Amino acid sequence: MPKERVVDIVEQLTLPILEAHELELVDVEYKKEGGSWFLRVFIDKPGGVDIDDCSKVSEQLSDRLDEVDPIPTAYFLEVSSPGAERPLKKPADFERAVGSYVHVSLYQPLDGQKAFEGVLLSYGADGAELEVREKGVRKHVHIPVDAVASARLAIEF
Structure with a gap:
């Protein structure tokens, strides 16, 4: 099964569990590292998640994955916080990050650069x-939405 399909199915299975605990789904990764597959689910809430949040979600999601069995190979399930350098993927992530220090990587160079770090002043459809x-x-640098390869919160040194 393609990795993208696994991620979509896991997102669908995870959302009701998170809603019941008033948590947010930040990201799902399904990747092979060394000889093992890892399914990583990153969750958050205002003020951050703790080990109890991760444990509850892990147990409930593990049970749900066992029921549905969408992944044909053995894998390790990890549920955790996205950390201080949380990825910015959805428009709501960017909107919430306005005023924060961010790192943005581009598909193609803009003014000779493929990566920028600075304070996110605004975000919109353009x-x-x-x-x-x-x-x-x-x-000030304007970065078109379709030019963004990846973005995350960053720590300013």
């Missing part, structure tokens, strides 16, 4: 506006 520092000078 793209993201970042304030970045270049050689000590602050400047």
